[in-house]
């Protein structure tokens with residue numbers, strides 16, 4: 226009977242390695258450690274304290290990691306105001322997200338954020354309320370939960386519009402140089418931010434109006450590139 230327990234517990238530990246999901250891998254390892262502990266505790270001539278010690282250490286380590294993984298997945302402890310950014314970034318752990326927040330600062334509206342034609346000093350994410358994007362004499366209300374200044378951030382160029390944070394609106398701001406340093410140091414933050422900026426840009430492009438139609442440009446005598 227004890228030999229069956231020994232093989233069963235080790236087979237379960239072996240099975241754990243088949244899972245890519247850390248949560249499953251660690252949960253199954255915990256089960257295996259419990260069964261292996263029972264085996265070394267009840268073995269004839271036992272308990273065998275040396276293997277029991279290492280089973281207990283492995284159990285505790287994995288149980289602790291399960292708690293951390295769970296906290297990451299449910300986003301426990303995250304300020305509800307920054308929660309939309311955490312949810313949209315998707316792949317960042319709680320710790321990575323906290324480091325990203327620590328690199329930024331909060332700005333309360335009304336505030337002028339970006340000036341068209343100039344290189345923005347910061348990248349912004351609207352947490353609540355709206356921002357006014359002004360371009361070609363037209364004003365567009367945008368937000369919340371979008372980036373501002375991401376075009377200049379990605380291209381390294383100048384701002385395509387002027388942006389003002391509306392009254393009672395709030396945003397996060399990251400100094401461009403500091404954020405680039407953080408992204409170079411933390412690959413996960415780099416990937417998560419770039420992914421979200423691309424999604425944001427795609428949504429803005431899909432919503433934006435088209436320019437003059439081909440027929441109107443032809444009528445105006447414009448050259449149409451083919």
Ligand SMILES: Nc1ncnc2c1ncn2[C@@H]1O[C@@H]2COP(=O)(O)O[C@H]2[C@H]1O
Pocket residue numbers: 339345358365367372373374375376377378383384385386387388429433
């Ligand atoms: N049509 C638009 N819709 C939403 N946001 C815009 C639009 N045009 C410009 N912006 C924002 O205004 C910002 C101005 O600086 P950027 O060009 O870096 O990035 C721009 C976008 O974040």
